[in-house]
Amino acid sequence: xxxxxxxxxxxxxxEAMGGFTRVxxxxxxxxxxxxxxxxxxxxxxxxxDHGYVVLNRPWAFVQWLQKAKIEEEYILMAEPDHIFVKPxxxxxxxxxxxxxxxxxxxxxxxxxxxxxxxxxxRGPVTDVDPIGNSPVIxxxxxxxxxxxxxxxxxxxxxxxxxxxxxFGWVLEMYAYAVAxxxxxxxxxxxxxxxxxxxxxxxxxxxxxIHFTYGCDxxxxxxxxxxxxxxxxxDKRSFPDGPPPRNLTLPPPGVPESVxxxxxxxxxxxxxxxxxxxxx
Numbered sequence: 001x002x003x004x005x006x007x008x009x010x011x012x013x014x015e016a017m018g019g020f021t022r023v024x025x026x027x028x029x030x031x032x033x034x035x036x037x038x039x040x041x042x043x044x045x046x047x048x049d050h051g052y053v054v055l056n057r058p059w060a061f062v063q064w065l066q067k068a069k070i071e072e073e074y075i076l077m078a079e080p081d082h083i084f085v086k087p088x089x090x091x092x093x094x095x096x097x098x099x100x101x102x103x104x105x106x107x108x109x110x111x112x113x114x115x116x117x118x119x120x121x122r123g124p125v126t127d128v129d130p131i132g133n134s135p136v137i138x139x140x141x142x143x144x145x146x147x148x149x150x151x152x153x154x155x156x157x158x159x160x161x162x163x164x165x166x167f168g169w170v171l172e173m174y175a176y177a178v179a180x181x182x183x184x185x186x187x188x189x190x191x192x193x194x195x196x197x198x199x200x201x202x203x204x205x206x207x208x209i210h211f212t213y214g215c216d217x218x219x220x221x222x223x224x225x226x227x228x229x230x231x232x233x234d235k236r237s238f239p240d241g242p243p244p245r246n247l248t249l250p251p252p253g254v255p256e257s258v259x260x261x262x263x264x265x266x267x268x269x270x271x272x273x274x275x276x277x278x279x
Contacts, residue, residue: 002036003268004084013087018072025060031278039068050158054172057133058151065144075143077134081235082194083209083264090137091190097138097180099131099187100194105173106130113163117153117178127181132173135193135208142185150179198223201255209261211235221253233262241278245269 002020009017022038024030029040041063049055061077064070074090091098107114107128114125133150154175157163167174180187194208198215214236216229223229231251237243246269247262269275 001078001080001082001084003271004264008084008087011087013089016090017076017088021064021068023060023064025056035274039064041067048155052158052169052171054169055154055158057172058147058154058175061133061143061147062151065140065147070140073140075138075140077136077138078208079134079210081211082135083211083261084207085203085209085260085264086205086207088207091188091193092137092139093188095139095142095185097136097142097185097187098190098193099129099136101130101189101191102132102170102173103130105132105170105177107174107177110166110174113166114174114178116160116163117156117175118181122182127186128174128177129180129187129189131177131180131187131189132170133176136176136187142183146176146179146183146185149182150176153179153182195257197257197261198225198255201257203256203260209257209264211261215250215254215258215261217250217254217258219251221251233258242269242275245275 002022005017005020008014020037022032022036024038024040025043027040027042029038032038041060043049043056044059074092076088107130108125111125114128118125118128138146154172157167157171157175164171192205192207194210195203195206196210196212198213211233212235214225214232214234216224216227216232216234218224219230231248231254233247235243243265245266247266249262250258
C-alpha cells in the first residue's frame, strides 16, 4: 500500500496526496516503524473489543486526531489491502466527504436495528450511507466530531446481541455510517473510488484495488470462486508474513483487475529490499 501511495503521489495529478501515517493500535512499536511513518496508539482496554479487533479502529482514530500534529485539511482513511493504481485527487467537496458504497452495507434493509442508534426523529434511515470508514476522504474538522461518536456507537453495537449477530464483521462499518448521520454528514458516493477483484473485472477509471476477496481460477482462466483454484491469490494464504516475491501471474483469460493486482504486488516486492523480512 505505502509503496504504491508514494508512486502515485510522485506522478502528475498526485499533488493532493499529502503525508502518510500508519495508525498502529497495538500500543507499542513494531518492525515497520523505520519503513512507514507510524503513529502508535493504545488498544481498547483488555476485553473491551470482545474478540473483534476492528473495534480498536475508531478508538485509534480518536487518539490520533487528539494527539498527532496533522497538517492536512483533509484525511483519506484507507487500509493495508488497498493498492493505488492512479493518482488520487481530493474527491471531497468542503463539508461533503467522499466514500465508496458497499453493496453489502444496507441500512434500509436493517431499519429496525438502525433505529436503535438513529431514531426516527433524527431523520429517514436513508440518511445512513451504505459505506464504511474506508476508503473515505473527509475534512479533518468533520472527522474530529464524528470519531468519538463512531467509537461509542461501535461499542454499543458490539454489546447489543441482536446488532452484533446481524452485522457481524461489518459492524464497525455500520457504526461509522450511523455516526456520520448523527452529525448530519452524508457522503458523496463514488463507485469509481475502488474495485474489488475478482468480482470487478476491469480497472476502468478506478483509483484503488482492494484485495479483500480470494481470487481462484482454473488454468483456463475460469473463476472458481468458493473452490480453491488451480491458480489462486488470497491474502489469507499468508497469515504470518508477506507473500513471496515474484508471484506466478494468472493464466490467460483472467480479468485485467486480477492481473494488475498481482503485477503491482510483484513490483512492490521486487523494489523493497527487506520484503522477505516482512518489512
